Structures are given as structure tokens and as C-alpha cells.
Amino acid sequence: MKFINAEVFVDGKFQKVDFEVKEDKFTLIKDGLTSDDHKDCVDCEGKLILPGFIDIHSHGCVGYDFISANVDEIEKMCEFYASNGITSILATTMTIDPEIHKQAMRNIKEAIDTKVKGSRIVGINMEGPFLGVDKRGAHDPKFLMDIDNNFFDELNQLSGNNIRIVDIDPKLPHSNEFIEKYSDSLTVSLAHTSCTYDTANKAIESGASHVTHLFNAMNGLHHREPGIVGAVSDNDVHAEIICDGIHIHPSVIRLMFKAESDKLILISDSMCAAGLEDGIYELGGQKVIVKDYKATLEDGTIAGSTVNVYEALKRAIHFGVPKEKAILSATMIPAKSIKAEDQIGSIAVGKKADFVILDQDYNIEKVYRDGLLI
Structure with missing residues (x-):
């Protein structure tokens, strides 16, 4: 054809x-x-x-969540993603009871093995439980834990070795040893942390190459304490950005695309309400209230988004990001971040x-x- x-x-x-x-x-x-x-x-x-869009950080949509969905429900999610031009997805898990997390890995593996319809599941983004309590966001603190190689190995084995990104707080004990051990085989992302610029740099030197939802669940950029944002500027790493106009002000989105467009990845960080109306939902076992498409916990903490990457792309262009830069951030750059650019992310022979x-x-x-x- x-x-x-x-x-x-x-x-x-x-x-x-x-x-x-x-x-x-x-x-x-x-x-x-x-x-x-x-x-x-x-x-x-x-x-x-355009090349098919890629979302490397989505927890769910149309009423379902990767942490609890069975294979049939995962297929419904993938069909929704595909209807929005998202042809590749990382099924994203989060902090939850360990037994539920294990079952989620089994379910996602089965969905990958059976090749569900719709968007292609290219792997798993494991967001939690190795995150900081002080910047936990919508992650349930009672299930957060220090880095545990054995638990990670068990989850990865149950997933069929399909974990492509694992998120950690570099302040946790033994974080750099974890990064050194796993960064050759998958992408280690710095996430949900109050770490300093120096701590982020040490993690990057150890092999971390990714930052989860830049500006969110981390210290802000300060002229004397640049934090992770400063580390992203100074290092060859990728950084996710939620472009819904709620998580980050459009002015900051424009600023970052002017400064670091070759590092930025548009993500949805969507929860199960994506594609649905305002109402009461759940994320990681916690009640989420969606009003005017803003998702929050009962205490007002933002709990993911209700957009998808296609909508994020259109909003980025509407906010004033050059269309070419926005498209690359939804296609080629996310493919590079998970070392899949030889297969997906661009229109090219082979x-x-x-x-x-x-x-x-x-x-x-x-x-x-x-x-x-x-």
C-alpha cells in the first residue's frame, strides 16, 4: 500500500x-x-x-487502571489509546499493596503476550513504590518502601521482563547501587523526590537517564537551589512533561521547550477518568474527584490527569510550542527514552x-x- x-x-x-x-x-x-x-x-x-504517538506514562483511561485491570479491560484501554493516535504505550503501575502489584504485572504480561487490539503495549513503567514520602503526590504512603532489589526482580520476572522504566527517589538508601545495577538493561527515572541538584547529578552519573513529570512531585527551580530541573538542564537526560495546562502553567511549558526541547517527552500521566466525564473515581486505592477535568485526592492533591498524549500535543501547540518540537516530544523522543527508536517513533524505512x-x-x-x- x-x-x-x-x-x-x-x-x-x-x-x-x-x-x-x-x-x-x-x-x-x-x-x-x-x-x-x-x-x-x-x-x-x-x-x-504523523508517526504514531507514544505515551510512556499512563495509568489508565475509560474507567480502567493498569494496576487493577484484567486483560479484557486492558484491551479496552488500548483501543481508546489507538483511537487517539497513540500506537505505543507503556502500561504504568503505581504504589499499591504488593500482592495487587504482582497481579498487575501478571495481567499486563498476559495482555502483551496475547497482543491485545489497539495500541501496542511496548512495556511497563513502574512508578512506585520506591518513592519519597515527602513528595508522594497521589501515592499511598502506607505502601511506599525503600529500594528492594528482590521485590523489583520478582515484579520484573512476573511481568516477563517487560519493565522498561523504573522510577525511584535518589534520596533513598542504596539508590545509586540500584541505578548502577539496572540502568544498562532499562531506563531508571528520578521521581517523587525532594532531592538536591547534587543528589540528582550523582544519580545521573550512576546511570539514571530520565526524570518523571518534570516540576511535579519535586522541588521547584530556585536560583540558589536548582534541584532536578537544573540537573536536567546540565545533563543528557530525558524529562517527561504533563501538558494539560493544569499540572504546569503554559508559560513554563513554553520556557522549557525553548530551553530543552530535545529532552522533553509529552506524557499524559492519565488516570482512569481519561476519556470520561467529571465524577468520583479511584487511583491506587484512593478516592479521586474529577471536576472540570482536574483530578484530585480529597485533600486537593493533584492525582494524575484526564488527558491523553494526542490532547497534550494539541494543547502544547495551542500554548505556543512550535508544532515540530511538540510532535517530536510525542513520537521520536519518547521512543529514544526507552531505547526503542530503531522500531518506533518516526516514519522511516524499516x-x-x-x-x-x-x-x-x-x-x-x-x-x-x-x-x-x-
């Missing part, structure tokens, strides 16, 4: 190129196919084509044929995963 006459996002910019898909891969990209090539063509005149066809106003018209219309 060939797709012609669209403005295609290739190599970080929109270009008037045509491309061919065979089986599940992009096999040809060129300035213009010859008339002899125009068999089995899809004419995309006036359309935009990569998975994941792409989204949109109109000029960024309204989704069609979504393809592995070369097949979803």
Missing part, C-alpha cells in the same frame, strides 16, 4: 513525500512516486501524516508502520498500526 500527496512528518519536519508500506514496515519514502508506482495508492491530498492521518486542523481521520488501519 502506498500513501501519496500528503505533508508527511519526516526527519523532524513536514515534507511533501510519498511512502510505501509492506506488511508491518515502512519500505519506501521518496519525493514522488512515478506513475507506474500508483497502484494500491491512498491519495492523502491536503492531509497531514520501522514499524505506525502513523496517523489528520486534517490541517490536527483532527484525526485514520490511525494505522503495523501498517493496518485500526
Whole structure:
């Protein structure tokens, strides 16, 4: 199948190129196919084509959560993600009773092994329980714990070794030893911490290469105490950013994209209310109130978001982020952060044929995963 006459996002910019898909891969990209090539063509005149979006940090949507969903419910979630152009997802767990966490890993493994419909689950983001109590956010403090290699190994084994990101507070005992042990095989992210700039730098020197939801659940940037934000600026690491206009003010989003756009990853950090209306929900066993699409615990603590990455992308552009930078932060940069850029994240020969066809106003018209219309 060939797709012609669209403005295609290739190599970080929109270009008037045509491309061919065979089986599940992009096999040809060129300035213009010859008339002899125009068999089995899809004419995309006036359309935009983007790589499939990637969300590496989402807890749930449409009433379900990866920490408690069975395989059928996970499939419903993945179908919702795919309908929004999100073709790859990291199933994100959180701090919970250890036995529930273990069952979640089994369920996600089964969903991966059975290849559920919709968005492709490329792995797991384990957010908790190795987090700081003082910056716990919506994580239940009674289940937080110090770093425990044996518990992590058990969870990873139950998941089928599918954990791609593990989040830790670098202030916890033995954090640097943990980072040194695991950072070659997966991405270690600094999260839910009041650590200083120096502590963050030591963790990065040990092998941490990622920061979870920048500005949220950490100390703010101060001119004498730059904290993790300063460490991100000074090091070759990736940093997630929640672009819903609630977690971070649009001015700060613009500032960070001007300063560090090649490091930023748009995430949803969505909870089960994403895709649904205001109401009462649950996250990690705790009551969550959603009003005007803002999710909070009963004490007012923000408890994840109700957006998805496609909505976050549109909001970033609306806030004034250059569209090319926003698109890269929803496609190629998250792929790099989990060492999957050779498979997904861009429209390039040999990569998975994941792409989204949109109109000029960024309204989704069609979504393809592995070369097949979803």
C-alpha cells in the first residue's frame, strides 16, 4: 500500500513525500512516486501524516487502571489509546499493596503476550513504590518502601521482563547501587523526590537517564537551589512533561521547550477518568474527584490527569510550542527514552508502520498500526 500527496512528518519536519508500506514496515519514502508506482495508492491530498504517538506514562483511561485491570479491560484501554493516535504505550503501575502489584504485572504480561487490539503495549513503567514520602503526590504512603532489589526482580520476572522504566527517589538508601545495577538493561527515572541538584547529578552519573513529570512531585527551580530541573538542564537526560495546562502553567511549558526541547517527552500521566466525564473515581486505592477535568485526592492533591498524549500535543501547540518540537516530544523522543527508536517513533524505512492521518486542523481521520488501519 502506498500513501501519496500528503505533508508527511519526516526527519523532524513536514515534507511533501510519498511512502510505501509492506506488511508491518515502512519500505519506501521518496519525493514522488512515478506513475507506474500508483497502484494500491491512498491519495492523502491536503492531509497531514504523523508517526504514531507514544505515551510512556499512563495509568489508565475509560474507567480502567493498569494496576487493577484484567486483560479484557486492558484491551479496552488500548483501543481508546489507538483511537487517539497513540500506537505505543507503556502500561504504568503505581504504589499499591504488593500482592495487587504482582497481579498487575501478571495481567499486563498476559495482555502483551496475547497482543491485545489497539495500541501496542511496548512495556511497563513502574512508578512506585520506591518513592519519597515527602513528595508522594497521589501515592499511598502506607505502601511506599525503600529500594528492594528482590521485590523489583520478582515484579520484573512476573511481568516477563517487560519493565522498561523504573522510577525511584535518589534520596533513598542504596539508590545509586540500584541505578548502577539496572540502568544498562532499562531506563531508571528520578521521581517523587525532594532531592538536591547534587543528589540528582550523582544519580545521573550512576546511570539514571530520565526524570518523571518534570516540576511535579519535586522541588521547584530556585536560583540558589536548582534541584532536578537544573540537573536536567546540565545533563543528557530525558524529562517527561504533563501538558494539560493544569499540572504546569503554559508559560513554563513554553520556557522549557525553548530551553530543552530535545529532552522533553509529552506524557499524559492519565488516570482512569481519561476519556470520561467529571465524577468520583479511584487511583491506587484512593478516592479521586474529577471536576472540570482536574483530578484530585480529597485533600486537593493533584492525582494524575484526564488527558491523553494526542490532547497534550494539541494543547502544547495551542500554548505556543512550535508544532515540530511538540510532535517530536510525542513520537521520536519518547521512543529514544526507552531505547526503542530503531522500531518506533518516526516514519522511516524499516520501522514499524505506525502513523496517523489528520486534517490541517490536527483532527484525526485514520490511525494505522503495523501498517493496518485500526
